[in-house]
Amino acid sequence: MAKAALVLSTLLLISGCAQNSNTAASGAPDSDASTEQNQPHHPETDQWVGRWTGVEGLFLDISKNEAAGPGHYLLEMQYGLDADQSGTFEGQTTAEGIRFNREGGPQLLRAGDGEATGMKWLLEKEDCLVVATGEGYCRD
Structure with a gap:
């Protein structure tokens, strides 16, 4: 049982890291930053x-x-x-x-x-x- 819990928590940790690295790797800024950067200031x-x-x-x-x-x-x-x-x-x-x-x-x-x-x-x-x-x- 302990072994199954350890495997499950490891999988959750890995999947969470994979999602964060995909977002960071895409280079896509979050929507608030992109809106501010795209609007020229006058x-x-x-x-x-x-x-x-x-x-x-x-x-x-x-x-x-x-x-x-x-x-x-x-x-x-x-x-x-x-x-x-x-x-x-x-x-x-x-x-x-x-x-x-x-x-x-x-x-x-x-x-x-x-x-x-x-x-x-x-x-x-x-x-x-x-x-x-x-x-x-x-x-x-």
């Missing part, structure tokens, strides 16, 4: 989420586009004084900033300062986002 552009103010009532609201995934944003903006110069645009992170399409073609939203906006009203600002000279939005 720390700079993620910090841009929120409201940015331009001149004369112009604004830019950036939010994450959760449906599209990491690195995708919705840009709600009033970018001109005319009523038709507003809208919500889908953007995506690039090495330079956030790319989006709007009337006039592809645009790039990039970090800058008040001087980069090209507008004297924003000249003293340090934390700004710029689409082009003459179009920028800043935070205080």
